[in-house]
Amino acid sequence: MIEVQHLEKTIGKTTILKDISFTMEAGRMYGIIGPNGVGKSTLIRLLSGVESPTSGEVRLEGRTADSYGRKELAKWLAVLQQGGLASAGFNVREVIMMGRFPFQNWLGEEKKDVEALIDDALAAMGLLELQHRRIDELSGGERQRVALAKVMVQEPRLLLLDEPTTYLDIGYQVQLLDTVKSWQRERSMTVVAVLHDLNLAAHYCDELLVLNEGCVEAFGPPSMVVVPELIQRVFRARAVVLPHPATGVPQLLLQPGETF
Amino acid sequence: MKLKLFMYGGAALLLLAASIVISLSIGSSGLPINDVWGILVHQLPWMDGGAGQWDAGSIAIVTELRLSRILLAILVGACLSLAGAGFQGVLRNPLADPFTLGVASGCSVGAAFLILFGYQTVVGIWSVPIVAFFTGIIALVIVFALARARGVMNIETLILSGVIVQAFLGAFVTFMVSLSQGVVNEIMFWLLGSLSARGWEHSQVVLPFLIVGLPILLRYAQPLNLFVFGERHAAHMGINVERTKLIVLITSTLLTAAAVSIAGVVGFVGLVVPHMLRLLVGPDYRILIPLSAIGGGIYLLWADTLARMALSPKEISLGVVTALIGAPFFAYLLYRRKVQQGGSS
Known part of the structure; x- marks a missing residue:
């Protein structure tokens, strides 16, 4: 699905990423931490x-990402941006409908009847009661759910999430x-x-990619990645790793003091 | 969406028709309403033109003066209002408008140069709008360059840059006026924005720009809706952001150039009309853009009727009327922004 080779990115004079290579397979959930x-x-x-x-x-699926037309790519790749949706005068349903843009003609119409799709997304994110409210009347957490519902109706094969749980209460983090x-x-x-929460990342992701100083520090299943030495090296934090009592997934407990 | 568009569109067209009827019936010549409509009816292709019943002067007042001027007011208003909607959408800046961005002043430099030094028809009737377009684009580029800091354009900074450029270019135009040999009074009138002493041929210059500009903006209405959540969001949704920005900015500048080269700098139309409409019909550009065209026509028609009737038989310039309405409106928008920001931080 995704093949990255010797990726380097310089913005201005700062090299943000240097020589990054990895492969991600279709149908799996990956976390990027660092x-x-x-x-x-x-x-x-x-x-x-x-x-x-x-x-x-x-x-992406064999072709370089920037060789796709924007609309072509948007038909199967969706992105949930950091920070959620800005204020706007549109109501919840209208915003979610925007997720169908890649499939619409210039009038905003498409052949497929999408009302059921929209209703499903509204129901899945618990937004049915809010559907006629304006976006700028919603809380940050509600907006993030709208953003996710909008991404859902885009029906992507590949979904990229950039810190989707920021601004959410822990309940909504888990729910999302x-x-x-x-x-x-x-x-x-x-x-x-x-994801910035390593414990959540360990629970939900099949594999974790650890970025440090512009390079891939580690890439593998949580049991390999979430280990005290690596946490110490990358995050400069002392931690104890224990299996989760219910799920057995490695979980991190931070240890205060003596940081350096 | 479609139903809403037809409902509001129909209502707006009715309002436009009513406005035309009223505006046509009143004027400084004191011609009775019966005669106005009698003359008009007789102008229909299968009628005799009414030459026997009315004197040539009255016929000329109705057809050459009032009717042509009404049409021109509608066209210029539509252009400016569409341009405002376009600028606001693509810049995500509620305070943007051809006037506040300095684009109108940019256009006026090119137009004034040609008009003052008598080059209006170097390459036919399109000379003025085309040169105005290029100077308008240059002004826009300068305003952007002034406003951009580390790749980001702050809403207020952009408008401030627009005001700076506008002040400079305004002085430049006045300077050119001092140099010219023409009738200063008439040129000053154009500078302040006016539709007096314009005829059918001027409408012919503006109309093609509207015919080209309106469908282009309509085509980009849905992308503009997606711009509301930011350019990167729009890119993720499958919009070619750079191309959309370029086309909408160029189209809006073109519409401004057409309006300015005929009517001078008529300020704030593109600010007032789309905002009123947003309050009425919501933020959807698919409805907002066609209604801006009609609403701009209605607005400027009334402003111009006011301009020619308020101190009748003396005329005040149209730009004065729109500024008297628009500037307080602008102040209100600025104030509301401040209140909203104060509330959220």
Whole structure:
């Protein structure tokens, strides 16, 4: 699904990413983790094809990401951006309908009847009661659910999430990731998510890619990646790793003091 | 969406028709309404032209003066209002408008140069709007360059840059006026924005720009809707952002150039009309753009009727009327933005 080879990205005079290579397979959920400012969002932008690499290449289903037309790519690749939706005068239903843009003609019409699709997405994100409310009347968490519902109706094969749980209460963080996960399984979609919560990442992702100083520090299943030595090296935080009592997934407990 | 468009569109067209009827019936010559309509009816192709019943002067007042001027007011208003909607959509800036961005002043430099030095028809009747378009684009590029800091354009900074460029170019145009040999009074009138002493041939210059510009903006209405969540969001949704920006900016500037080269700098039309419509019909550009064209026509028709009737028989310039309405409106928008920002931070 995704092949990245010797990817390098320089913005201004700063090299954000240097020599990154990895392969991600279809139908799996991947997490990208790493300290702040390490280039996680830049990597997502390169994967989505809106930016071109300084050198190296990103291949999506065999073709370089920037060789696709924008509309062509939007028919199967969706991105949930960091920070959620801005204020706008549109109501919830209208915003979710925008997710169908890649399939519409210039009047905003398409052959397929999408009302049922919209209703499903509204129901899945618990937005049915809010559907006629204006976006600028909603809370940050509600807007993030609208953003996810909008991405759902786009029916992508590849979904890129950039810190989707920021601004969400812990309840909604779990709910959002549960939704993405079950949806990923149902449609055997590929998901790549930048996550800052390592414990959630370990639970939901099949494999984790650790970025550090513009390079791939580690790439593998959570049991391989979430280990004290690596956490210490990459995040400079002392931690204890324990299996989750219910699921057995490795979970991190931070240990205060003696940081350096 | 379609039903809404037909409903509002139909209502707007009715309002436009009513406005035309009223505006046509009043004027400084004191011609009775019966005669106005009698003359008009007789102008229909299968009628005799009414030459026997009315004197040539009255016929000329109705057809050459009022009717042509009404049409021109509608066309110029539609152009400016569409341009405003286009600028606001693509820049995601509610304060943008041909006037506040300095584009109108940019256009006026080119137009004034040709008019003042008598080159109006170097390459036919299109000379003025085409040169105005290029100077308008240059002004826009300068405004963007001034406003852009680290790749980001702040809403207020952009408008401030527009005001700076506008002040400079305005002075430049006045300077050119001082140099010219022409009748200063008439040129000053054009500078302030006016539709007086214009005829059918001027409508013929503006109309093609509207015929080209309106469908282009309509085509980009849905992409403009998606711009509301930011350019990168639009790119993720499958929009070619750079191309959309370029085409909408060029089309809006072209519409501005057409309006300015005929009517001078008539300010704030593109600011007032789309905003009023947003309050009425919501933010959807698929409805907003066609209605802006009609609404701009209605608005400018009334502004011009006011301009020619308020101090009748003396005329005040159209730009004065639109500024008297538009500037307080602009202040209100600025104030509301401040309140909203204060509330959210």
